[in-house]
Amino acid sequence: MINVLLVDDHPIVRSGYARLLEGGHDIHIVAEAADADAGYVAFIQCAPTVTVTDLSLPGSSGIELIRRIRARESAARILVFSVHDEPVVVDKAIQSGASGFISKRSAPDVLLEAVRAVAKGERYFSDDVRRVVELRTPDAEREVINSLSPREFEVFRLLAQGLSVAECAQTLNLSQKTVANYQALIKEKLNVTTSAALVHLALRLGIVPGDRSDRLIG
Structure with missing residues (x-):
């Protein structure tokens, strides 16, 4: 079973993602959090297989959450699920320790596929994010x-x-x-x-x- 910590500041959105993930039958939501501080505490308490986090959070961002989690547990597996997929944001998330990055514009099954891939230690990018990263020019x-x-x-x-x-x-x-x-x-x-x-x-x-x-x- 893949235990997932879900971090997003919108309760309705979080609930929808939780239902989607648990509908995969091999994924269990062990905790939810609405901000980076609560997400970090939940990570410590629940030791999830994968942390799925948005980047736009109240207070500290998902980037800061990734940094704190990876500073505590270098092998932590973190998947970013965000509407902000600009190259510089994707770059910084990866530099901070994210294992994957998918856009919220992706089809629902992409989230399931991404969580399973990251849980196995693989890196995963949705097609639109991969195109943004691969086609960007030096700046x-x-x-x-x-x-x-x-x-x-x-x-x-x-x-x-x-x-x-x-x-x-x-x-x-x-x-x-x-x-x-x-x-x-x-x-x-x-x-x-x-x-x-x-x-x-x-x-x-x-x-x-x-x-x-x-x-x-x-």
Whole structure:
């Protein structure tokens, strides 16, 4: 039996995925979580075979959840199931330790196939994600983003969403001084000097949706 931890912040969506997965008869949902912190606790408590997570979560993102899980258990098998399949996002999820990545636009049977593949230790990408990854062209901005560590990327994402240094520190359980240092380093690596420029870059690369960052772009 494949034991699955399902992490998604929408209860109705989560319930639908749970029914779909358990309909495969060889998959059992051992726990569900609505955010990264709860997902991490559930991972520790339940030791699932596969963790299936969205990337857009309240507070810390799925990228941060992947990083924390893999830091605790290097052999953890994690499948990203997200509507955000921009190349830079897929790259960062894989760098953080994801075993596979499928788009929420995929057919239902793709999720079942992906969970079974990842449970066996295989890597799995849905066809649309694979095409995005294989057909992308080298891009200087994306290469710079890829140079950010998972923690730097998470701070970048939160800042681009409009969170203050204090709010980022609270979300990531870090000191404000540490986050401020990350902010300075990130701006230096990305060659931006203002918060607005940082947000524009995140929007251009599809790292954050526009409606969450409008207040910083006047």
